[in-house]
Amino acid sequence: MTFENILVEHEKGIATVTINRPEKLNALNKATIQELHHMLHQLDANENVQVIVITGSGEKAFVAGADIAEFAHFSDKEGAVLAAKGQELLFDFVENMKTPVIAAINGFALGGGLELAMACHFRIASDNAKMGLPEVSLGVIPGYGGTQRLPQLIGKGRAMEMIMTAGMIDAATALQYGLVNHVVPQSELFATYTTIANKIMKNSPVAIAKAIQAVNANFKDGVNGFEVEIQKFGECFATQDFKEGTTAFLEKRKAEFTGK
Template identity: 75%
Template sequence: MNFENILTTSENGIATVTINRPTKLNALNKATIQELHMAFEALEKDEKVRAIILTGSENKAFVAGADISEFADFSVSEGAELAAKGQASLFDFVENLKTPVIAAVNGFALGGGLELAMACHFRIASDNAKMGLPEVSLGVIPGYGGTQRLPQLVGKGKAMELIMTAGMLSAEEAKTAGLVNHVVPQAELLELANSIAQKIMRNSPLAIGKAIEAINANFKDGVDGYAIEIKNFGESFGTEDFKEGTGAFLEKRKPVFTGK
């Protein structure tokens, strides 16, 4: 599948999606959001892909924000539609994928860029990364889930401060706040992402998908996360992966999971 604004590669079960608009610091426009949706949708259906790494091209930006030129003259209804469509087609879509998505934040992750990183299942960052939600400095608020996901990750008070001040966190500050899991030199970022992906791939893809669903359920209004956990735990007993995993443990060998 060929794209204009992103690059995709896949090797040994690990797919890498690279946002490739370096002259725009990889800013998200509507076309890029649509291409990302299409790429993630295809990768989710590919049984050979067991983990996905999302990053930005070159070394300045993961995603420096949304492409402001596209919506600077929008009306109230157009603004609401922009947020609703973006959340549904990309941000919520990524969060609910059963294939793990690792955000490898390789530079600026601002506005929609940080919102995209937060939609991934977890984040690692290069030591030059800067992260923030500066939307209020433009007279608007985060619209791609930032007001919801940032408090989940760093707590309400810290999120309030970051959003109200339009401030940025360094990579180390983001790690301390719980926004990213690891910080490494930029030259080591994709190596670390691949290393973590390889560890993920040793485990049952079916169980990982069920775990993602159960974890996400805790943050959804009107959903009983404990009930989802019980349901998914029980369903695991009917899978080939469960039989293989428990059998391999009892036989003292490494399991070979098929995702069935």
């Protein structure tokens, strides 16, 4: 597949995926969602990729929203299909990837952009970032998981206020709310996520993948997260990484994990 809307760099275990539509403030259209799905699927299957970072090109925007012109004249049925397909291809897909995915929010993260950031496993923001879900100002609601993930991250009351007012919050407020893990000057964003990625890569990839599954299970209807945790904990005992990790600990040396 030819990629026209994204750029990818892979170095020392870290793959950085940059949404590259600066003339549209990196707005998500169907083609970009499709490209992201294909690339992220490839990266998730690549044993040499241990951490994935998603960011936006330029210094103004992570993703400033969805490409409204693409669906402004949709019917109700077309709108529902748009949301369902987008969640399947990108937002739910990202959340459930076995490779850790970090959102590096380098500017505006609005609408679908904030929804993409929230689907990532955690978020780091530059101090100029602004975040919000402005959909009700357009007569629609967030359709890529925003009404579900925002309350999970910041609580029902704050999420209701953000959604109902269609307003933006700054990076400092996002940090206070727990929407992002870190806020740094834009010039330090790369160094910050690289440092965190390197800490992640010291650990067992197979254990991290199972931890992602266990944590996500708590937010799925009809799933007992504790039971999933017990299952995934047990599965770890059958892995080479468990044998290596425990042996290295007992031998007082650094573990060399293979992800198997």
